[in-house]
Amino acid sequence: MNFLKLFKGAAVAALVAAGPAGWAQAQAPAQAKPNIVIVATGGTIAGAGASSANVNAYQSAVVGVDKLIAAVPELRNVANVRGEQLLQIGSESFNNERWLKLARRVSELLKSNDVDGVVITHGTDTMEETAYLLNLTLKSKKPVVLTGAMRPATALSADGPLNVYNSVIVAASKQAAGLGTLVVMNDEIHSARDVIKTQSLKVETFKSQYGPLGMVVEGEPRFYRAPIRPHTTQSEFDIEQIQSMPETNVVYTYGNMNRTAMDAFIASGTKGLVWAGFGAGSVPDYMDAPLKEARAKGIVLVRTTRLAYGYTVRNGETNDDKNDYVVAEDQTPGKSRILLALAMTKTHDTKELQRIFWKY
Ligand code: DGL
Numbered sequence: 001m002n003f004l005k006l007f008k009g010a011a012v013a014a015l016v017a018a019g020p021a022g023w024a025q026a027q028a029p030a031q032a033k034p035n036i037v038i039v040a041t042g043g044t045i046a047g048a049g050a051s052s053a054n055v056n057a058y059q060s061a062v063v064g065v066d067k068l069i070a071a072v073p074e075l076r077n078v079a080n081v082r083g084e085q086l087l088q089i090g091s092e093s094f095n096n097e098r099w100l101k102l103a104r105r106v107s108e109l110l111k112s113n114d115v116d117g118v119v120i121t122h123g124t125d126t127m128e129e130t131a132y133l134l135n136l137t138l139k140s141k142k143p144v145v146l147t148g149a150m151r152p153a154t155a156l157s158a159d160g161p162l163n164v165y166n167s168v169i170v171a172a173s174k175q176a177a178g179l180g181t182l183v184v185m186n187d188e189i190h191s192a193r194d195v196i197k198t199q200s201l202k203v204e205t206f207k208s209q210y211g212p213l214g215m216v217v218e219g220e221p222r223f224y225r226a227p228i229r230p231h232t233t234q235s236e237f238d239i240e241q242i243q244s245m246p247e248t249n250v251v252y253t254y255g256n257m258n259r260t261a262m263d264a265f266i267a268s269g270t271k272g273l274v275w276a277g278f279g280a281g282s283v284p285d286y287m288d289a290p291l292k293e294a295r296a297k298g299i300v301l302v303r304t305t306r307l308a309y310g311y312t313v314r315n316g317e318t319n320d321d322k323n324d325y326v327v328a329e330d331q332t333p334g335k336s337r338i339l340l341a342l343a344m345t346k347t348h349d350t351k352e353l354q355r356i357f358w359k360y
Contacts, residue, residue, distance in 0.1 A: 034116035034172040036079040037109050038164070040065035041087040041102065043123025045160040047152030056201055058152040060090045060123060068121060071153065072161045078219075079116075079172040091123025091130070091148075096245045096341070099133055103239045110140035117143040117171030121164065124148040124197055124205070127183060131192035132335045135181035135231045136342055136360060137239035143176035146183045146192075150203045159186065159203050166216040173221045179213065180231030188212040191227040193360070196332055198308055209309045209330065229360055236356075237342045245341035248272040250333045253306055259290040271348075272300040272340045275325075276333035281305050281312035295324055300344065300353060304328035304336045314354075326354045 040046060042061030046068060049058035065083030075081045086105055087098060094102075102120070109115050122130060131146045138144060147167040149160035167184040170176050181192035185206040194208035214223035249265045251273055265273060273294060277283060281303035283291060295301055303312050303325055314320050314327040328336040336357075343356045 034079045035114050036081050036117045036119060036168050036171050037115055038065055038069060038081060038083045038119045038121060038168070039102070039106060039109070040068060040083060040085050040121045041091070041123070042089040043091050043121065043125075043127075043148045044152055045121050045123075045147070045149035045163070046088065047149070048154045049152050052154055052156045055151050055155045055157075058154070060152070061088045063153045064088075065121070068153070068160070068164060072165050074165055075168050078165070078168050081168060089123070091126040094126050094130060099130060100239075100242065100245070102130065103134055103137055106134060106144060107138055107140070107239045110138065110142050110144070115142070117145070117176070119164070119167045119171045120144070120146045121160075122146050122148050124150060124185075126334070127206075128192070128196050128332075129334050129338055131181045131183050131195065133338050133342075135192035136235050136339065137237045137242065138181065138232050139238055139240070141178040141233055143171045143173070143179070144181045145171045145176070146181065147185060150201065150205060162187075165219075169216055169219055170221045175221055175223055178233075179223075180227050182213070184216065187216050189214040189216065189221060189223065193227060193229055193231065193335075196308060231360075235360070236346070242342070242345055246271040246344045248274065248337050248341045248344065250274045250276050250337055252276045252333070253278050253284070253287075257284065257287065259287065262290055262294065266294055266297060266299060270299065272302065272344055274328070274333050274336045274340060275301060275303045276306040277303055277312070279305060279307070280310065280316055281327065282317045291325075292323060298348075300326065300340065300348060300350060302326045302328050302336055302340050302353075302357065304331060304333050306333065308332070324350050326350055326357055328357055331357070 044060050046063040047058045047060040048062050065085045069083050127146050145167040147163045151158045170184050183190040183195045190208045190212045195206050197205050198207045199205040213225050247270050249270045251262050311330045312327045343353050
């Protein structure tokens with residue numbers, strides 16, 4: 001597929017000028033600008049369709065990071081930017097191993113004196129999970145921004161270039177320091193803790209239950225709030241101390257569900273199960289016994305909701321104290337699974353696990 005033909009001539013010329021490696025040449029003195037590394041992992045932002053009219057049907061994760069950078073020559077006015085191709089995958093293919101690889105590399109970059117911030121280009125499908133993991137485990141106040149695209153690089157009105165531009169602006173800004181991992185999409189700046197993808201095709205898809213932290217307006221980050229929950233340097237989790245994450249899985253609820261999937265997870269040796277319950281995390285009467293049996297076998301159970309937004313009430317419809325369950329407060333099943341895996345690297349005590357879920 002010759003997607004390069006679809007790139008603007010100017011973008012290709014900029015690629016040649018920037019060279020394949022090293023900090024891209026800045027127009028003004030390089031020292032005056034922050035050094036930002038773009039770590040590319042794939043996704044739609046690196047996608048290519050057969051034609052520019054293929055906005056929703058395309059192959060993701062085929063365009064390299066140098067071409068993503070070259071497509072936005074304006075970056076040179078903002079920062080000294082260099083790219084690193086860490087992975088080239090659709091983000092649905094992230095697993096614990098790939099997440100740890102990414103988190104360790106970002107942690108390493110942040111320790112370097114000549115790196116002021118990191119932008120990660122990423123598929124949108126699991127961006128919120130990656131962002132939350134980094135938010136909880138990186139030990140740096142330097143900005144880390146995830147971005148992606150809903151339309152491939154080759155599409156009419158591709159959203160990737162502006163998202164990359166805005167993300168570098170945010171990663172290069174002093175105001176973004178100490179706010180934890182951020183997601184910048186569609187001009188908005190979101191906290192990793194709260195952001196979720198809400199719609200499968202629209203450019204306006206990333207939302208936070210309590211609103212974004214800010215926006216990028218005419219090349220300026222404008223912040224209006226800051227995350228209150230502990231993250232990065234204030235968190236008790238440190239990526240450098242985590243060798244592996246225990247197996248944790250999600251049980252999705254639906255009418256007329258049965259215990260087959262849950263039993264299979266238990267038989268496979270899962271250590272923790274996140275219950276993606278109805279409404280505020282409710283449990284059908286016929287699933288009460290299977291859940292209690294799982295807990296009796298030592299499996300940690302975290303109740304949450306299958307809804308995009310919400311809150312799981314402890315001892316609401318279910319007696320969590322008596323059943324020794326944990327509730328995930330307002331967190332989604334996917335992010336709860338990440339937090340549970342991290343928490344279980346430290347403890348299996350349900351009181352401690354509940355403290356962690358209330359805290360983060
Ligand atoms: N499967 C996708 C991914 O997350 C492509 C969708 C996207 O990036 O928007 O990589």
